[in-house]
Amino acid sequence: MKLLEDKILTDGVVKPGNILKVDNFLNHQIDVAFLNEIGSEFARLFGDKKINKIMTIEASGIGIATIVAQHFDNVPVLFAKKAKSANIGDDLYTSVVKSYTYGKDYTITVSKKFLSTDDRVLILDDFMAMGSAMNGLIDIINQAGASIEGIGICIEKGFQPGGQSLRDRGYNVQSLAIIDNMDNGVITFREQ
């Protein structure tokens, strides 16, 4: 998506350690009009998949998922929560996610009552690198017996294995911008 690539180049900031900060429009301050452009693009990519639920994970995925849902006939958004206590009831699906950013694992939860075999799910998130959060969501959707109709990512770090691994497993992963290299602060996008 040319518009997103341009926005990354003008507004993004590359920090040491291959960190890309897009917190002025995507995941801290949110440009709502721009999210609607992203919503149009995801609708173009997944509009024929009969999506009836959009799933993401707290926190930065929520704004994206909510705006994008408007481009899918206002289907419900369901976000996985990060467990705040070890006291987890049996009315929840859970999965353990490895966090490379913070160096420890955490548990995500989804209420069983909101996910069933009838659901045709589009998973959305702001970033994908190792794909850990994505694998946690996939695990939960599989536990529920729902079908995964697509995975939409705003920015994929193509030099990390998450996206390729999911594509190799047969998932329809569509990333609006794939960064193949950002060494020395120079961003190179993959041709799509």
Place this chain on the structure above:
Amino acid sequence: MKLLEDKILTDGVVKPGNILKVDNFLNHQIDVAFLNEIGSEFARLFGDKKINKIMTIEASGIGIATIVAQHFDNVPVLFAKKAKSANIGDDLYTSVVKSYTYGKDYTITVSKKFLSTDDRVLILDDFMAMGSAMNGLIDIINQAGASIEGIGICIEKGFQPGGQSLRDRGYNVQSLAIIDNMDNGVITFREQ
């Protein structure tokens, strides 16, 4: 807001300890069309305040703030983050929030670059009870020298002191539904 009160009565579940679960439309699964109704109502209540930024706190406020922003000419949304490490840079505003639900304090952060004396802020959140999170946001907005033009809450627990305390301090607090009593699972709304 009659529509929200009705939705709470039909879809909400009262749990022991004065807990109201509205996770099927507001803060786990999200009814996006309904959030747009909430957006219209907040626009009616605060539309003349020249709001140029909407602030909330992760996670459940984000979906609400993002949809509501569309009813305020797509002003930027800025959400305070819950600090994940003690390693906080000096480019952040911080405030400590007491959590009654989880029994421990946490720190919220906002990048200094996204909040300034030019900002006329509308604060939004899904729930207010003790008002702890709200006070953390107010603290941060005051540190930045921005002005607080209003506080919009979806569901206020009127039998807890947060809302009254903020009104006594002169804030323009508008709650779309105020629950005065929910003993024995029977919800009584305040006349507004």
